[in-house]
Amino acid sequence: xxxxxxxxxxxxxxxxxxxxxxxxxxxxxxxxxxxxxxxxxxxxxxxxxxxxxxxxxxxxxxxxxxxxxxxxxxxxxxxxxxxxxxxxxxxxxxxxxxxxxxxxxxxxxxxxxxxxxxxxxxxxxxxxxxxxxxxxxxxxxxxxxxxxxxxxxxxxxx
Numbered sequence: 001x002x003x004x005x006x007x008x009x010x011x012x013x014x015x016x017x018x019x020x021x022x023x024x025x026x027x028x029x030x031x032x033x034x035x036x037x038x039x040x041x042x043x044x045x046x047x048x049x050x051x052x053x054x055x056x057x058x059x060x061x062x063x064x065x066x067x068x069x070x071x072x073x074x075x076x077x078x079x080x081x082x083x084x085x086x087x088x089x090x091x092x093x094x095x096x097x098x099x100x101x102x103x104x105x106x107x108x109x110x111x112x113x114x115x116x117x118x119x120x121x122x123x124x125x126x127x128x129x130x131x132x133x134x135x136x137x138x139x140x141x142x143x144x145x146x147x148x149x150x151x152x153x154x155x156x157x158x
Contacts (some may be wrong), residue, residue, distance in 0.1 A: 017086035023049055032057055033065065037098060039084075046098035047083060055090045068094065070137060078128035111128040 021038045028035045033052035040047050052064060071082035071094075081097035104121065107113055113121075132139055 015086060015087055017049075017095070020086075021047060021049060021093075021095060024053075032060060038095070046100070048080075048096045048098045050094040050096065052092045052094070053090055054087075054092055064092065071096070073135075074132075074137075076128065076131040078124060078131055 022041060023036045025037055026034050027037050027048070033050055035052065035084070036049045038047045038049040039045070043145050054061065057064065061124055068082075068085050073080065080099060083095040083097070085095070086093045104113075129139060
């Protein structure tokens with residue numbers, strides 16, 4: 001999705017995200033809400049949809065707004081892409097790039113990971129952190145559980 005399209009959609013809070021995205025199944029959750037694998041109806045591409053119940057996350061609303069503001073500024077192949085956010089009733093939908101590689105814990109389920117692959121994962125993670133730090137941003141939640149791999153060949157820092 002182009003930056004111009006995304007900017008237009010971000011400015012239209014009345015736009016129903018279910019007209020743009022199909023929610024398929026839950027892939028995770030946390031204190032802010034649940035994350036679903038979804039599909040962009042316009043392109044057919046997979047997306048990740050974080051759905052937050054604003055009423056139950058009342059105390060975290062400022063943190064969520066700050067997270068969206070930061071995500072919307074990030075432009076790096078080492079950071080998960082942000083596509084837009086939408087209000088739907090008491091829900092806030094945050095749509096991001098879908099990273100099909102899973103977490104480091106997922107990668108280890110079949111067995112140990114080779115040192116050569118670990119080196120690639122660490123290099124890509126450090127490139128993502130370097131990008132954030134060069135822009136005076138700090139990632140406050142780097143952990144193996146939320147670390148994901150994006151694209152066909154390279155992991156991405158989220």
